[in-house]
Amino acid sequence: MPQTISFTKGHGTGNDFVIVPDPDGALDLSDDQVAVLCDRRFGIGGDGILRVVRASAIDEGTDAAAAGAEWFMDYRNADGSKAEMCGNGIRVFARYLAEVGWASLDGEPLAIGTRAGVKTVTRSELGLEVDLGPWRVETDEVLVRARGIGAPRPGLGIDVGNPHIVVALPDTRELDGLDLGVMPQLHPEPPHGANIEFVVPSDPLVRDGVGSIRMRVFERGVGETLSCGTGVAAAALAVRHWAGPAAPDHWTVDVPGGTLGVRMPLVGDEHHVLLSGPATLVYSGEVALA
Structure with missing residues (x-):
């Protein structure tokens, strides 16, 4: 039985x-x-x-x-x-x-x-x-090929306990046009794979001290999902990294399944990333x- x-x-x-x-x-x-x-x-x-x-x-x-x-x-x-x-x-x-x-x-x-x-x-x-907990920005650039965005795009590696590659797109047209029914290709391929996030900054990027982005994600071992919590954190961290030292420590991230919050407070002597939803x-x- x-x-x-x-x-x-x-x-x-x-x-x-x-x-x-x-x-x-x-x-x-x-x-x-x-x-x-x-x-x-x-x-x-x-x-x-x-x-x-x-x-x-x-x-x-x-x-x-x-x-x-x-x-x-x-x-x-x-x-x-x-x-x-x-x-x-x-x-x-x-x-x-x-x-x-x-x-x-x-x-x-x-x-x-x-x-x-x-x-x-x-x-x-x-x-x-x-x-x-704390996070790590990877130094090696990874090229990402995905159906619907033409030429390969550079991706930023972010480790928040599991590996992520974050790709910035210029507008929501490209984000919506992605075909994530096909697994994006990474060059070079990380040893243990990675979740891949595609992000578009809001306009304006920051309002009342809070940053805002939209995101879609392809999760390793799964495919496209309506949301990925660690991916949301990685995407906010990547955009904050690209925006420079004046970027805020509070973010909202819109995914197909809803909205999540991310903040990066100082805990002890190091910054942590916190995810809420x-x-x-x-x-x-x-x-x-x-």
């Missing part, structure tokens, strides 16, 4: 996930099982899987458990591949923990283990906010594993 598991469907600005509770680490989902669960025709449908497991019950959670995080977000892309982080996913993960009573979002920041280290989540005006739980049920 096939094994039956519980699940909850959730999303953050349309970036959707199948949440699988496995507190004691009893499940060993294969890449094929993840792919079937995420299949939009033959499964539940989602951009990825969020397995909810105690940090002490998974080998990858050892450091997180030592740092005081009870829970570990085992995030898998829709093709089954592992990912370091997911900015929308971790907000949905935190919302699930609070909803089922396994953690609280009232009071101290909620620490959650990820493959990119321990991240903290708090409530915010837009819903929930995650501190993604909604996290929605849609329905729960049971499914037989393939």
